[in-house]
Amino acid sequence: MGVLILNALVELYDRLVADPKADVAQPGYCAANASVVLVITRGGRITSAVPLGSQQGSRDIPLKLKVPDRVKRTSGDAANFLCDNAEYFLGVQGGEISERSKRRFDLARELHRRVLGPVADEGAQAVLTFFDSWKPEDYRGNEKLEQVSDVLSSGGNIVFRVEGDSMFVHERSAIRRAWELYKASTGPEVKVGQCLITGDWGPIARLHKSISGIAGSKTAQPTLVSFNFAAAESYGKSQGNNSPVGERAAFAYATALNWLTTNERHRMVMGDTTVVFWAERTGPEEDLLLDVLACAVGSYAQNEPEGGAEGVDATKDSAHNDEESALRVRSVLERITRGQAVTEDMIGFDQDLRFFVLGLAPNVARVTVRSWNANTFGALLEHVRQHFSDVALVAPEVERPVSAGRLLWETVPAASRRKRENVPSGFVGPLMRAILEGSMYPHSLYAAVLERVRSDSNDPEVPRVERKVTYPRAAYIKAYLKRKARVTGNKTLEEALTAMLNAENKNRGYLLGRLFALLEKAQQDANPGINTTIKDRYYASASATPGTVFPVLLRLAQHHIAKSEYGGYVDRLIEDVLRDLDCFPAHLNLDDQGLFALGYYHQKDALYRKAEHLS
Amino acid sequence: MGYGIKLLVWGDYACFTRPEMKAERVSYEVMTPSAARGILEAIHWKPAIRWVIDRIHVLNEIRFDNIRRNEVAGKIPTRTIVEAMRGKEVDLHQYAADDRQQRAAMLLRDVAYVIEAHFELTDKAGPGDTADKHYNMAVRRMREGQCFHRPYFGCREFPVAFRLIEGQETPSSCHKGERDLGWMLWDIDFDNDMTPRFFRAVMRDGVIDVPDLRKGGGRPDSECTGRAV
Numbered sequence: 001m002g003v004l005i006l007n008a009l010v011e012l013y014d015r016l017v018a019d020p021k022a023d024v025a026q027p028g029y030c031a032a033n034a035s036v037v038l039v040i041t042r043g044g045r046i047t048s049a050v051p052l053g054s055q056q057g058s059r060d061i062p063l064k065l066k067v068p069d070r071v072k073r074t075s076g077d078a079a080n081f082l083c084d085n086a087e088y089f090l091g092v093q094g095g096e097i098s099e100r101s102k103r104r105f106d107l108a109r110e111l112h113r114r115v116l117g118p119v120a121d122e123g124a125q126a127v128l129t130f131f132d133s134w135k136p137e138d139y140r141g142n143e144k145l146e147q148v149s150d151v152l153s154s155g156g157n158i159v160f161r162v163e164g165d166s167m168f169v170h171e172r173s174a175i176r177r178a179w180e181l182y183k184a185s186t187g188p189e190v191k192v193g194q195c196l197i198t199g200d201w202g203p204i205a206r207l208h209k210s211i212s213g214i215a216g217s218k219t220a221q222p223t224l225v226s227f228n229f230a231a232a233e234s235y236g237k238s239q240g241n242n243s244p245v246g247e248r249a250a251f252a253y254a255t256a257l258n259w260l261t262t263n264e265r266h267r268m269v270m271g272d273t274t275v276v277f278w279a280e281r282t283g284p285e286e287d288l289l290l291d292v293l294a295c296a297v298g299s300y301a302q303n304e305p306e307g308g309a310e311g312v313d314a315t316k317d318s319a320h321n322d323e324e325s326a327l328r329v330r331s332v333l334e335r336i337t338r339g340q341a342v343t344e345d346m347i348g349f350d351q352d353l354r355f356f357v358l359g360l361a362p363n364v365a366r367v368t369v370r371s372w373n374a375n376t377f378g379a380l381l382e383h384v385r386q387h388f389s390d391v392a393l394v395a396p397e398v399e400r401p402v403s404a405g406r407l408l409w410e411t412v413p414a415a416s417r418r419k420r421e422n423v424p425s426g427f428v429g430p431l432m433r434a435i436l437e438g439s440m441y442p443h444s445l446y447a448a449v450l451e452r453v454r455s456d457s458n459d460p461e462v463p464r465v466e467r468k469v470t471y472p473r474a475a476y477i478k479a480y481l482k483r484k485a486r487v488t489g490n491k492t493l494e495e496a497l498t499a500m501l502n503a504e505n506k507n508r509g510y511l512l513g514r515l516f517a518l519l520e521k522a523q524q525d526a527n528p529g530i531n532t533t534i535k536d537r538y539y540a541s542a543s544a545t546p547g548t549v550f551p552v553l554l555r556l557a558q559h560h561i562a563k564s565e566y567g568g569y570v571d572r573l574i575e576d577v578l579r580d581l582d583c584f585p586a587h588l589n590l591d592d593q594g595l596f597a598l599g600y601y602h603q604k605d606a607l608y609r610k611a612e613h614l615s
Numbered sequence: 616m617g618y619g620i621k622l623l624v625w626g627d628y629a630c631f632t633r634p635e636m637k638a639e640r641v642s643y644e645v646m647t648p649s650a651a652r653g654i655l656e657a658i659h660w661k662p663a664i665r666w667v668i669d670r671i672h673v674l675n676e677i678r679f680d681n682i683r684r685n686e687v688a689g690k691i692p693t694r695t696i697v698e699a700m701r702g703k704e705v706d707l708h709q710y711a712a713d714d715r716q717q718r719a720a721m722l723l724r725d726v727a728y729v730i731e732a733h734f735e736l737t738d739k740a741g742p743g744d745t746a747d748k749h750y751n752m753a754v755r756r757m758r759e760g761q762c763f764h765r766p767y768f769g770c771r772e773f774p775v776a777f778r779l780i781e782g783q784e785t786p787s788s789c790h791k792g793e794r795d796l797g798w799m800l801w802d803i804d805f806d807n808d809m810t811p812r813f814f815r816a817v818m819r820d821g822v823i824d825v826p827d828l829r830k831g832g833g834r835p836d837s838e839c840t841g842r843a844v
Contacts, residue, residue, distance in 0.1 A: 004797045006635060196635060196813050199798045225635045229688040229716050232638040235809040243634035244811060361719070368639040368719040370681060429681035429721070439678075 005372055006197050006245070006253045008356050012278055013252035016259060019282075024259050027251050028183050030069050030209075031258075032083055033062035035156025036148045041163050042122055044129025049148045052159075062156060067170055068179045072207055072221065079108035081115060081179060082127070082170040083159050086152040090145070091136030094153045105136055115182045121174035126162050195246030197253070205250035206240040213261030215269045217362035224257065224360075224367045225250070261360075265290060268297045270405040271423035273359045273370045275432070280354040285377045288329045289355055292384050295337050296435055298403025336381065337401055339389025351378030359432050361425065370425075371432040383438040390479035394500045394605055395471045402472040404431055410472045411448045413456075424448065440487055441480045447590065449473050453597055454540040468539065474601035477594040484591075501602040506580050509592030512546050513599025515577045519557045521607055522570045526560035543596040547586040618733050618750040619669065621780040622757060624654055625727035628680075629768030630720055634800060634811060640720040642769065644677045645818065648825045649802040650769055651730045654777070657766035659753040663740035671823045672729035674788050680724045688716035726768060729785055754779060788821025801828050 016022040025031055039048045052063040067083040077100075079088045087093040091105030109131040116124040139145060145152070152158070160169040169175060193204045210221035227233050227242050234242060240250075260266045260276040268275045277293050279286035328348070335342045357380075359371035375383075388401050408423045408431070416422045430442035456468050478497055485494035496505040505511075520533050534553060542549045561571045588596060631643040631650050648668040655666045691709055698705050734753070736746060756762070757779035766775040780786075796816035804810045812828050 004633075005641070007797055193810060194813050196633075196798050196800070196811070199813060199815060227638055229638070230690045231686065231688055231716065233690075234637075235803065237809070242637060245635055363639060363717065363719055366639050369636060369641045369721055370719070372641070372679075372721070426681065426683070433679065 004197070005358060005369065006249070008374060009253035009256045010197055010249050011280070012260075013256035015281065016256060022259070024255055025066050027248055028069050028180050029066050030255070031064055032067045032070060033157060034065045034067070034083060034159045035060065035062045035151045036158050037161050037168065038089075038130075038158055039161050039163055040126050040130050042126050042129075044126055044131075044133050046130070046142070046144055047163050049144050051148050051151055060151060060156075065159065065168070067159070069183065072210070077104050077107050079104065079111045081111060081182075082168075082175070083157050084108060085155050085157055089158045090134070090139055090152070092139045092152075095139075095149060097136045097139070102136060115178055116175070119174055119178045121172060121178075123160075123162050123165065123169045123172045124175055124178065127160055127169055130160075191241055191244075193241075193244035195249050196244055197249040198246060200246060203247045204240055204244045205247050208240065208245070208250050209254035209258070211254065211257055211261060211360075211367050213258070213267060213274065214360055214362050214367055215274045216272050217367075219362075219365045222362055222365050222367045224254070224369075226366050228365055260358075268294060268405075270297050270359075270432075271408045271428045272425050273361045273428040273432075275357065275359045275371075277355070277357050279356070279377070283350070283353075284329055285349055285353045286355075287326075288332055288349070289377065289380060291329065291333050292336050292381065293357065295333070295400060296384050296387060296404060297432075298405035336385045337388050339385060339392045339401075342381070342385065349377065351376060353377040355380050357432070357436055359429060361428070370429045371436075373433070373436040375436065380436065383436055386438055387435045387479070390482050391475045392499045393471065393475040393478055394602070395475075402475045404435060407431075407445075407472050407476050410470060410476070411445065411452055413452070434483075441476070441483055443480075446477065446480045446594065449476055450590065450593055450597065454543065468535065469597050469601045469604075471601075474598055478598050481591065481594050481598070497598070501606040503576075505599075507592070507595050507599075508581065508585060509588055509595030510599035511577050511581050512542070512550070512584075512588070513596035513601075514603040515550070515574065515581070515599075516542050516553075516596070517600045517603035517607065518570055518574050518577065519553050520604075522557045522560040522564065522574070525564040525570060543588060543593045545587055547584045550584045618746055620730075620732055620750075620754065620757065621785060622655070622658075622730045622732070622777055623727070623780050623786065624730060624766070624768075624775045624777045625674075626768050626773055626775050627725060628722055628773040629726045630722035630773060631769040639718060640722070642679070642720075642722045643799055644723075644796055645673045645799075645816070645823065646671055646726070646728050646730075646768070647800050648814075649800060651728070651732065652802065654730065654766040654768075654775055655732055655753075657764050657775075658762045658777070659749070659756045660763070661744070661749065663736055663744035664734045664749050665737050666732055666734050667827055668730065668732045668825045670729075670731035670825060672731070672785065672788055673790055673818060673821045673823070674727040674729065674786055675725055676789055678724045679721055681719065681721050683717060683719045685715050686718050687711050687714050689714045722773075723768075727786075729780065754781075790818060790821035792820065794818045796823070801825070 013024065016024045017026065034052050037050050037052055038046055039050065040046055051060075053061050054063075055061070065083070068081040070080045070083070071078040087101045088104045088108040091097060091101050093101045112127060112131050116128050161167070162169060165172075170179075191204045191206075192201060194201055195204070208223050208225040210223045214222055225240075225243060225245065227239055232242070245253075257276070260278060261274060266276050266278055268277075275293075275297055277290055279289065332342050332349075353376065355375060355377055357371070357373040358369070361368045361370045373380075391401050393402075408427060411424060411427065412422045427442060427445045427448070431445060433439060434441045453468055453473055478499075482494055482497040485491075485497065493507065496502055496507060496510075498505075501514075502510075516535075516539070520535050523533055524530060534556070538549055538553060542553070557574065561568070564570075629642065629646070630640055631645070631647045632640045633643055648671070651668045651671060652666050655668075660666070687709055689709065691707060695705050695707060699707055734746075734749065736744060736749075757777065758781075760777070765771075766777065767773055768775055794817070796818055798813040799816040801812045801814040804812050814826055814828060816823050
């Protein structure tokens with residue numbers, strides 16, 4: 001810790017800008033989509049209009065270009081330089097000429113005259129002549145533009161190229177210089193102040209760039225730093241002056257963050273939170289941690305109950321530098337996800353490399369910081385390993401440990417699992433913190449999981465197989481209790497909480513849970529194929545007030561055992577458990593109820609496995 | 616500096632909002648000097664004195680938590696108040712239910728600090744305002760738990776419990792080693808168009824030395840001395 005969010009992002013930008021492969025925009029420029037290139041002569045006449053980008057099925061995928069920085073258009077008219085839509089560049093919107101489109105075209109012409117007027121470059125002159133000679137009325141009957149009229153009508157952006165030139169007009173060096181000069185000289189009444197990121201004195205950014213790729217955002221342009229309602233402003237200051245961030249730093253952090261949120265490998269969605277990860281520098285350490293955290297957080301595909309195809313399998317598409325390091329990363333990854341120590345394998349990894357995890361969520365037109373973690377590679381790896389070891393639980397057919405994203409879905413009633421907004425937002429931050437910092441798991445989530453276990457049985461909407469004590473729920477209950485036992489120094493309990501059934505665990509709640517599973521088994525044996533078992537009617541009361549329920553159930557079981565073919569076997573198991581129970585307590589507290597669920601889960605699993613062996 | 620005080624402050628929650636994340640609040644990791652000044656001023660302040668924060672001891676582990684709450688989005692415009700003062704019939708109410716803004720906050724849990732501070736007499740001090748008198752007033756108020764208004768940790772909702780440390784040992788911090796906290800809000804320069812000023816906060820064994828930027832303090836190698844206030 002000790003590193004600030006924006007500082008870390010600015011550092012990331014500096015790293016990315018130096019890396020030719022990373023492909024991020026320079027100050028004064030940004031990435032934008034372009035759909036059409038207008039090829040113009042030196043005399044400003046259109047010779048052709050060529051669609052850019054590619055087609056994917058029936059969809060046109062525009063070309064991503066680095067273009068001069070664009071204005072933030074919320075309302076009103078504002079033209080962009082050398083990359084804008086048909087309304088601004090041709091004075092035509094959707095094939096129609098209106099007062100508004102004429103006005104906007106004039107605005108664009110004015111802007112280009114101002115920026116390019118003094119530039120002695122033939123590209124600049126060609127564009128200027130184009131703007132001077134073009135009349136919106138020319139659009140009709142222009143067969144060159146007709147071919148791209150669909151794309152233009154839907155608002156695709158236009159860029160320019162001079163006939164016979166290999167680059168776009170906005171890429172010409174003289175024009176780039178003119179743009180940078182213009183940017184530096186204008187800027188609406190620039191205020192000078194101390195930048196709170198770098199500490200340097202300089203011009204302060206008035207507006208901050210918006211952040212794309214935030215899942216669930218209701219607006220297209222949410223910003224991380226914004227003051228979009230009166231109560232957020234102080235000392236009579238407005239907009240960016242409320243928080244002096246230097247122009248360059250503001251550009252750098254937003255560009256870096258946008259790079260992260262649009263880069264599938266660095267981004268993951270968990271509930272309503274978009275989580276981004278990055279390291280101080282690229283290398284095997286970053287690869288490994290990205291993979292490990294992808295397992296811990298879970299890609300979105302796993303969370304989606306319908307099984308969306310959006311997610312990525314982190315281990316498959318990771319860009320490992322060479323085969324040897326890829327192999328090493330994989331072996332460590334496997335040990336980590338099994339919760340095993342990795343000391344020997346770690347030789348060669350830089351333990352002190354810093355790693356950052358930032359959780360962002362949308363709120364109105366703003367981006368909220370849900371969680372922030374800056375830690376060293378070694379510490380983070382150890383915390384995640386501890387997490388995997390805590391959630392480790394025997395399961396019928398699961399290879400990977402339960403991911404945090406999957407777990408969050410388990411707190412949502414099955415009927416509402418369609419939308420990720422239904423995942424309670426309050427759990428994400430604390431759960432991320434627990435995983436990344438090795439602290440206590442959130443109690444609120446534990447209570448919510450238990451609540452779901454209790455209430456699901458009475459819910460006819462829930463599919464039969466997935467109800468009650470599911471694998472992810474049991475895994476979290478176990479993890480929560482185990483970590484709590486460790487933090488509070490309860491050694492006996494910590495050791496008793498194992499991945500598989502532990503016959504040595506003499507905790508009351510655990511034994512009662514096991515007993516309940518056995519009683520259910522006795523019932524099922526007596527009535528094969530039975531639809532509703534005691535679980536459906538008695539689970540909630542058995543786990544909360546065993547004193548009133550178990551005597552009844554035990555009497556019932558005697559009847560089942562007598563009737564059933566293999567009754568004797570279950571009877572012996574019941575006796576084993578009963579031997580360690582001195583009484584049926586009147587109440588179980590929340591911790592014991594968790595143990596009850598775990599005992600039930602373990603015992604069911606053990607019975608199931610035994611049955612498999614026999615057959 | 617003969618009139619320095621040490622005040623132990625603690626509470627369940629704190630939010631020392633970073634200026635850049637003010638709409639959706641994110642707290643600094645530790646108390647800012649201006650928040651410490653606010654606490655002292657809540658206990659004792661007169662126009663004749665100015666509190667100067669010398670050091671902040673961070674006693675507890677730095678722990679974050681998230682909450683979301685409904686707040687009001689608007690402010691009562693100054694214009695309306697001016698009109699009301701001129702005797703015009705205007706509505707001065709704020710209707711919270713109609714003017715909602717849900718805001719998230721990442722704040723601190725279970726904080727405890729020791730504020731080391733002293734005060735200086737300002738040019739508003741009259742002949743009766745001696746340092747001795749104000750020192751004794753402040754110390755008496757701190758001993759007895761008196762305050763003009765309830766001191767708070769960054770937001771009014773997070774009250775401060777306080778106790779004067781006299782003669783006893785300063786409670787020890789759980790932090791060891793050096794930790795760079797980056798540029799942190801020092802205070803607002805009220806004489807100069809209310810310009811926020813920042814200083815480089817470094818925590819050494821849990822203690823942050825606070826420069827007096829009004830006097831051009833700060834680390835000699837840092838840029839924050841670049842401009843006189």
